[in-house]
Amino acid sequence: MLGLGLAVEPQLWALLFTMVRVGAAFVVAPVFGAVAMPVQVRVLLSGAIAVLVLHAQSFAIPTEIFSFTTFLGIAAEALVGLALGFVLQIAFAAPLIASEVIGISMGIGFAAMVNPQSGAPTPALGTFLSVLLTLLFLSLDGHLILVDLIVRSYEILPPGAAWLSAGKLQNIAMFGGYAFLAGLLLALPVGFLLLCLNLVVGMLSRSAPALNLFAVGLPASLFVGVVALFVAMPAMGDYMLVIVRESLDATKTLVLG
Numbered sequence: 001m002l003g004l005g006l007a008v009e010p011q012l013w014a015l016l017f018t019m020v021r022v023g024a025a026f027v028v029a030p031v032f033g034a035v036a037m038p039v040q041v042r043v044l045l046s047g048a049i050a051v052l053v054l055h056a057q058s059f060a061i062p063t064e065i066f067s068f069t070t071f072l073g074i075a076a077e078a079l080v081g082l083a084l085g086f087v088l089q090i091a092f093a094a095p096l097i098a099s100e101v102i103g104i105s106m107g108i109g110f111a112a113m114v115n116p117q118s119g120a121p122t123p124a125l126g127t128f129l130s131v132l133l134t135l136l137f138l139s140l141d142g143h144l145i146l147v148d149l150i151v152r153s154y155e156i157l158p159p160g161a162a163w164l165s166a167g168k169l170q171n172i173a174m175f176g177g178y179a180f181l182a183g184l185l186l187a188l189p190v191g192f193l194l195l196c197l198n199l200v201v202g203m204l205s206r207s208a209p210a211l212n213l214f215a216v217g218l219p220a221s222l223f224v225g226v227v228a229l230f231v232a233m234p235a236m237g238d239y240m241l242v243i244v245r246e247s248l249d250a251t252k253t254l255v256l257g
Contacts, residue, residue: 014061017159018050019043020074024081025150030092031134031143033085049147057154073159080157083164083172084150087254088142090172090179091247095133095240097183099126105194106225107218125229129186133240140241145248153255168254175250182243189232190225197224 023046026032032042062070103109103123112121122130137143157164184191201217 010061013065014054015047015050017061017074017077018053018154019046020077021081021153021159022046022049022053022150024078025085025146026081027085028082028089029085029146030088030137032146033089049150053151053154056151057158059154059158061159077159079164080153081150083168083254084146084153084251087172087175087251088146088247090176091182091243091250092130092133093179094182094186094243095129096122096126097180098187099123099129101184101187101191102194102225102229105191105198105221107221108225129236129240132237133243136237136240137244140244140248142244142248146251149251149255156255164254171250171254178246178250182239182246186236186239186243189235190228193228194221194225197221 023042026042026046031037032045062073064070100109100123103111103125108125109123111124113124113127114121197220198217201220204216
């Protein structure tokens with residue numbers, strides 16, 4: 001154990017070991033892993049869920065801390081937790097991809113603001129879509145489903161035998177392609193309309209070489225893009241619900257098989 005000679009030492013070690021998987025999931029998962037989320041809150045949530053796991057599930061805890069087997073067990077726990085949160089985080093990249101496609105076509109790709117999830121500067125449209133996707137994720141109780149899957153993962157993937165199989169790691173990699181597909185589909189209504197507008201502006205420039213493209217094309221792209229976003233936003237919101245459900249289903253498949 002820790003070598004402190006305290007009666008509470010085994011329970012403390014069991015709690016810390018259980019918190020590894022939960023904490024790793026919260027580091028990369030949406031909402032929980034946001035920069036605005038204080039580290040103290042994540043630690044408290046991890047500890048609270050670990051207490052529930054210890055009472056709800058029964059599994060073996062390594063008896064010695066400073067041993068190679070224990071280090072492998074901790075690495076396995078961290079891998080499972082990171083995988084659970086990373087699958088959800090992949091889906092949250094779709095709005096950023098869509099914003100890049102739309103923003104470049106509209107001419108507002110240079111407009112950036114801080115993303116509340118990552119804390120990094122991202123396109124303003126991408127930040128708006130990310131916030132919208134986060135709200136939809138919370139409205140579907142995605143955060144509660146994630147916590148439930150973490151608790152259930154201790155039954156399916158108990159500590160000591162928690163290494164993810166090669167097939168599950170491949171599924172995570174394949175799901176990464178879904179982010180690009182979802183981003184392109186999310187940007188399809190507005191992007192296609194802006195593409196048609198750019199084709200029209202290009203034909204006008206060929207027929208009238210003296211036409212100032214920046215004076216005509218940029219305002220037209222901004223106007224058409226804003227109107228298209230306003231009209232297509234209900235459909236984009238519906239598809240973002242599909243993205244959230246697909247990510248939750250992928251996480252369930254990772255845990256339950």
